[in-house]
Amino acid sequence: MDKMPKWADVALVPVVSLILAALISAIVFVAVGQDPWEALKMMAYGAVGTSDSLGYTLFYATNFIFTGLAVAVAFHASLFNIGGEGQVLLGGLGAAIVVLFVPWPHWTLALIAGATAAALFGALWVAIPAYLQARRGSHIVITTIMFNFMASGVLIYMLSGPLKPDGNMQIATAVFPEAAHLPSLNDIAGLFGSDLFGRSPVNVSIFIALLACVGVWALIWHTRLGYQIRALGRSESAAKYAGISAVNITMIALLISGGLAGMMAVNNTMGVNTPQLVDNASGGAGFIGIAVALMGRNHPIGIVIAALLFGALFQGGAELSAATSIPVQIVVVIQALVIMFTGALDEMVRSPIEKLFIRFGRSRVAGE
Amino acid sequence: MDFFTIVQLGDASVRMAIPLLLACLAGLFSERAGIFDIGLEGKMLAAAFVSAAVSYTSGSVWVGLLAGIGISVVLSIIHGIASITFRGNQLISGVAINFFAAGLTVVIAQGWFAQGGRTPSLPSEARFNGLDFPGALSRMRDKMQASPGMQFYSEFVSGHSILVYLGLLTVPLSWWILYRTRFGLRLRAVGEAPEAVDTAGISVVRLRFSAVIICGILCGIAGAYLSTAVQAGFTKDMTANRGFIALAALIFAKWRPWYALGACLLFGLFFAIDIRFSNIQLQVIWIMVLLIGCAAALTIYAVKREKIDVIVLGGLSLVLTAVALTAWFGTASADGIGIFTALWETVKIPSQLIQSLPYLFVVIVLAGFVGKAIPPRAGGQPYVKER
Amino acid sequence: MSDISPAIELIGISKAFGPVKANKDISIRVMPGTIHGIIGENGAGKSTLMSILYGFYKADAGEIFIAGQKTQIPDSQAAIAAGIGMVFQHFKLVKNFSVLENVVLGAEDGALLRPSLAKARKQLKSLAEEYELHVDPDAIIEDLGVGMQQRVEILKALYRHADILILDEPTGVLTPPEADQLFRILGRLKAEGKTIILITHKLREIMDITDTVSVMRRGEMDSTVKTSDTNPADLAERMVGRKVLLRVDKTPAKPKDVVLEVRDLDITDEKGVHRLKGVSFNVRAGEILGIAGVSGNGQSELLEVLGGYEKASGEILMNGVPLDLTGAHSDGQSRRARGIAHVPEDRQHDGLIMDFSAWENTAFGYHHDPEYQRNALLMDNAAILRDAQGKMDRFDVRPPNPLLSAKNFSGGNQQKIVVAREIERDPDLLLVGQPTRGVDIGAIEFIHQQIVALRDAGKAILLVSVELDEIMGLSDRIAVMFDGQIMGERLPENTNEKELGLLMAGVTDGETA
Amino acid sequence: DGHASNPAIIYDLGGKFDKSFNESAFNGAQRWAEENSSAFAEFEITSDAQREQAIRRFAEDGNSPIVMAGFSWATALEVVAPDYPDTDFVVIDVSWINMPNVRAIGFKEQEGSYLVGMMAATASESGVVSFVGGMDIPLIRRFACGYAQGAMAANPDATIIANMTGTTPAAWNDPVKGSELTLAQISQGSDVVFAAAGGTGVGVLQTAADEGILSIGVDANQNYLHPGQVLTSMLKRVDNVVYDSFSNKGDLEAGIFVLGVESGAVGYSLDEFNAELVSDDMKAAVDAASAEMVAGTLVVHDYMSDETCPALEF
């Protein structure tokens, strides 16, 4: 007998958490002198009100799907990969190198090559923290944080040295060749005479993100590897008994996680209207991935929903701060509240709901 | 390197070490009680903001310090509610607190002072200024001319803000509390075996809350130190990851106060070196020796072990070797000289590398090459009596 | 009798853990200066009841009277103040503290430690002399044996001036001589007028030492009787609610070829402790070798080496071919491939993933099996589910719902899932650790039958158990382990519990005289 | 309508209040708004992905001119500008975009830096002057290089110490490190420090004041921050550029404009806060040098022209 039905666990609890996070956010808005209802309306309009903003929301959501999946895969192995930021940066480096130095004939090939390189670089960047976690028990949280700082050092070094185009002042690579520029969704919609996504950079990598969702879903619940990842995550001792190599699975789970984070860079470099790699290529998406994974209950469907929500929040928040004097960091505050309520205060929300279900369930059983 | 440079390096190390030390001891109290806290960063940041803002508005730095401690304690209590009362995931709660502080400080600072998320610069009377000991020289230029003893006295001993001396005093105090008082015994016990504490008739919840509150107080002082002693005001993200470095120092220190002092001074030294010697030149030959030496050592270590070690460490060795060779041939071709002459050429170490050194060092420390650190046994786990 | 009030009186105690009702309206009275036994199956609610008395759990309903006074016990502090001391089934000690620190923890005199420690040191000395409870006050707990740790727990209670001492299964971890000494101490405490409550599964102990005994069943109080008015068979019947067969039905073994040969197995753990010291034995097809011993004497390590998740030096031959003990093939997968199945000692910790559903657990460890794969990439979840349903039906797992999480099954049913998984693999060698720990009598009978049936099918079985009754009942051959060594081998028909008990305490034949 | 033709300004990632050129740009816009009691549109981006979005948004709303602060806008602008031929764009710190509707404005920071470098070397008693840069990018090296040349010109024996705070954008906002760098420089003998480091400079100026040495502010006039202790400020009149662009809306001339001392776009500041520090001789020497620059007889080497500096090693 479960304490409560599955739908309550996967839907009701997160929704209640979200409402609580929203209530506290409303208080913050009031504290800085902004009508929360107005703010919400502004954010909603800013997120989906125009075709441009809708497109931007989807563009950010694409980023967050990748980083959310990355965090989730690691979470299934009970590992907290907080290094998404660094892995995204390295992923960008990988993508930039293959598209800048190889003349790809068509964007499809460039996409495959870029995504592969991005995933590879992202995975390599987590390899050492993963190895240290697996082999020496060095806490992945701290090592990946350190690797985030170092990633930014590596990237800046590359962008201001080896990859710097002559005469360019911006810390960025040259603009990628046209063949490596991914078609935007609006280009595709344009074929049907629509202007659904405006000038937004949302592009075909959103399909890669959705494919990655399916891939992660199959991986986690339908492959031996996923089975082993989950087993290790739930009980290290039992995994040992079953002959599941904690070292190997930890490594593999984190490499996949890093690869997914790295792949985000495809969207952010090859997909944007000016395709190039800039110095802050991740834009905080690595961290937002944590909130997305927590809210999405580490399930791809949940992650897609959460990513859309955070995409809207990110885009709407930017519009809000453009229209008012509220700094855009309000988005970080909301994000923190979502992490707090869906992640750390889960029990606070869950326990009363559980009690309700037990009481309700009991009377039902008694009635039978 | 002359004597005064060494004194200065020591002086800067201490100055850089103090916020680390306070945060590290904060983490020590919390983790010794079984509550992991990666929210040190956020608490310091919040305290830095509030103490600067309140110092500015009230004109009294002490009121500011108290307010900073206050906000940090509030965040600690939130962490406590999440991880003690509701037995939530301590890492996640810490991450949330970091974000919360990073965002809210800017939002509120903007709403309050409208200066783009910073506080106005604090006037001297609203800051912790350096204490000049009797007879000590205060100006750098005077010190440079003084005798070595005077230099040491004036630069290293004197001239720090009161929080520095306070921070250093916290070390013996923490040691004394932990090992010489009833509270310390219980605190250490609750991080090792909360059920033992519980059955001994002591409230685990109260004990752990006291620990996180102490953690909050120390983080509060650390934050206030940054914005009212080192700096004259708050700027966004001014803690610059010190909270995370403090955690690494805590592991390095094996959760012991005196070791924590050592670890933080070492990290402080790293920062001081980074600041003072960002322009380091090395002969190519030394780069080769260093990198290829590391690569060789890693390879030797790996071959005796399992496949995974060979793959990862072997890969790392290859990367190091490749970097070394690139530096060598790169120098040769850039200067248009023979590859053997290039070995004696001096090149500048990329500043990005120098700046990454403290982080790299943290990773090396965590890799356990400096000895194994065993965390408090009940650390990170909520105390659950009834499943 | 009515003019002295009972030392303890519990009235109408109820306690639920979520949906589990651990105690239902329980009442009990214990007279001062007596030893009161409590028996009951695993999960009957004994520990829960005592933990409520000690303030560790809060009762949902009920009243507590101590020495005739109604007493609120919201926490252990209150229990200690009321003169209650408790030695838990799982000790509540701080492992890396000294004995002295553990004793003073929570009972310090002032804010400073030094005076408290000095006082406690003196006090411990006199307690040690008074009750023969000698321990080194400066020893670190984790360096002490379980017997010594238990002494520390008793000293903790006495240091707090406990008049009522609760002991929850104190002898489970003790050798027979250690148990005898414990009972001598309890006798002395009783003579001093202290009241003692003793939880145990061993009917013999109840008969030997208690004055009265209560029987609990399924969270309820069945009955309380004077010990002198009852006998073991009667108690067993009260416990289970029906007549029980305490013996296992089996025919004599027909051992064939040696399946498992262990030679000079040695383990030194990370701390440098020598866990196994040159262990050698063999198991033949069609026989059950039982390994008896108090837990912590190397049996667990032995099973772990055989199961592939502990490294060792020495030699193990499986059907004549050596097993890899240190290299890449010393893991559970390789062992399974060699025909070794393993019912681990701790099912919740090792044998099952508590958060996985039952069907996922039935493939656990065998997830690489071809029959569970749909193709090179994907697992065949439907096949696993079908397979799980069959196993659960055949092994009478209740409820027979493979979609439930493992944590939602009772201990006995969890164990059945593990046993079904391992036995139905038709292994050449079955390793079984504590097969019936925490399992009720009905399920014990069933599991025992399955093990015997596997033996009769000509498989080799290595059984490790701390329950002497189980060893005696199931084994065809018995080896006794003590301190990482095999002290000797006996045939069940040629030995008795006393002899095995002495071997378990490390006393060999020569020394008995 | 009035609103639609409003000018707009978009700040770079550092944000409107970076105490550096974003803030300076804001001040110019603000001044224009106050003087004309008109409104302008503004936006602070938070990620690079927003650049195009921000430009297009204002262009579609009919804002003109649209002023962008910072060279990072160049790439996005090159893509967007052709789509809005009727909109005027002004981009600051860019001297390479040549488009019919873009006014690209660069500054000769080396000239202003040269002037304050002369003042620093003259004011210095120790003969050691120093420079704290923000993020290590060519633009900041241009400041450092000009400063070093000026110092050498005033005192050929001068020693110039230059440090960069970091290589990431965080280097614009690390006053603690700025303060430590300053202390290190003081111990190497420096008694005048020039900060071209955004928010980090706040720490530099503060420490210089605490330690009793002179400091030099940047971009805006920062003399007021520590009266009597800031020798001067190297002015880079981004505010004027914004102000002028807003004022001349409708008839802005497209093209590349690199502004130097001759136009007053760069220079040094003199006000009541530093009047006592700047001697008449010093002022005379500096003014003479600027006259030479205007006349073309003095050419200050531009680091960005060839990525080398005759007076300083990086």
Ligand SMILES: Nc1ncnc2c1ncn2[C@@H]1O[C@H](COP(=O)(O)OP(=O)(O)OP(=O)(O)O)[C@@H](O)[C@H]1O
């Ligand atoms: N902390 C707890 N949380 C939830 N359920 C519990 C807890 N402790 C015990 N239970 C449940 O309460 C019931 C009674 O457990 P209890 O430990 O009192 O039994 P017991 O009689 O002491 O058994 P044993 O002989 O195994 O010690 C069991 O079903 C058990 O699963």
Ligand SMILES: Nc1ncnc2c1ncn2[C@@H]1O[C@H](COP(=O)(O)OP(=O)(O)OP(=O)(O)O)[C@@H](O)[C@H]1O
């Ligand atoms: N930790 C738990 N979480 C959820 N449900 C539990 C838990 N422990 C026990 N239960 C539920 O309580 C019921 C009784 O469990 P308990 O372990 O007390 O059984 P039991 O009486 O000891 O049975 P068995 O003799 O088979 O061990 C189980 O069927 C199970 O559904």
Ligand SMILES: [Mg+2]
């Ligand atoms: Mg049970």
Ligand SMILES: [Mg+2]
């Ligand atoms: Mg029990």
